Amino acid sequence: DTEVTQTPKHLVMGMTNKKSLKCEQHMGHRAMYWYKQKAKKPPELMFVYSYEKLSINESVPSRFSPECPNSSLLNLHLHALQPEDSALYLCASSQNRGQSYGYTFGSGTRLTVV
Amino acid sequence: GENVEQHPSTLSVQEGDSAVIKCTYSDSASNYFPWYKQELGKRPQLIIDIRSNVGEKKDQRIAVTLNKTAKHFSLHITETQPEDSAVYFCAAHRSGNTPLVFGKGTRLSVIA
Numbered sequence: 001d002t003e004v005t006q007t008p009k010h011l012v013m014g015m016t017n018k019k020s021l022k023c024e025q026h027m028g029h030r031a032m033y034w035y036k037q038k039a040k041k042p043p044e045l046m047f048v049y050s051y052e053k054l055s056i057n058e059s060v061p062s063r064f065s066p067e068c069p070n071s072s073l074l075n076l077h078l079h080a081l082q083p084e085d086s087a088l089y090l091c092a093s094s095q096n097r098g099q100s101y102g103y104t105f106g107s108g109t110r111l112t113v114v
Numbered sequence: 115g116e117n118v119e120q121h122p123s124t125l126s127v128q129e130g131d132s133a134v135i136k137c138t139y140s141d142s143a144s145n146y147f148p149w150y151k152q153e154l155g156k157r158p159q160l161i162i163d164i165r166s167n168v169g170e171k172k173d174q175r176i177a178v179t180l181n182k183t184a185k186h187f188s189l190h191i192t193e194t195q196p197e198d199s200a201v202y203f204c205a206a207h208r209s210g211n212t213p214l215v216f217g218k219g220t221r222l223s224v225i226a
Contacts, residue, residue: 033213040201040219040221041218041219042203042216042217042218042219043158043203043216045213048211048213050211055211056211056213090157090158096211100145100146100165100207100208100209101146102148102160102163103148103160103214104160105150105157105158105159106157107156107157108157
């Protein structure tokens with residue numbers, strides 16, 4: 001299995017809703033990432049997990065809450081989002097050894113906040 | 115921290131011509147340079163990468179060159195085809211617990 005699987009593919013939620021995005025990989029990668037991507041922009045890093053521990057939080061608002069239950073799963077819990085949070089949310093993973101490796105991205109969740 | 119500049123932001127070429135996208139980086143400790151292709155509505159996909167101990171790498175119609183002294187690297191696509199139309203992102207990385215830093219992207223259009 002050489003893929004990163006994200007669910008759902010599309011999500012429409014109201015500003016008072018609570019929802020979760022899920023990401024799964026079975027490549028044995030020990031680093032996992034959440035990115036936010038707006039149209040015509042590069043992916044913008046949100047969180048990094050390394051060996052299931054949160055290692056980087058890029059000053060993301062607390063309405064986004066990441067969780068890494070095990071080495072294969074990564075969740076992003078959403079609560080009280082704003083319309084400007086509408087974007088493509090990408091999960092990625094990579095090996096986490098001394099040498100650098102490319103990221104494998106999931107297909108993303110296209111989120112619309114109404 | 116690392117800063118990656120990418121040029122041009124848009125590029126149009128005729129089918130069959132070559133396309134070149136250039137990136138510069140600021141952190142001399144960066145040692146890994148991947149390129150991603152993102153088609154409309156799809157995920158970024160790694161198309162080629164190069165490490166700092168190599169000056170050039172080629173994979174069929176795609177090649178990447180790296181000049182460590184000048185801190186720049188380039189993507190070369192030869193014999194372009196309409197399916198090469200996409201946004202291309204360069205990135206730079208240094209070993210350790212630091213994430214990839216992406217350039218702002220180049221929208222390539224190949225005109226048939």
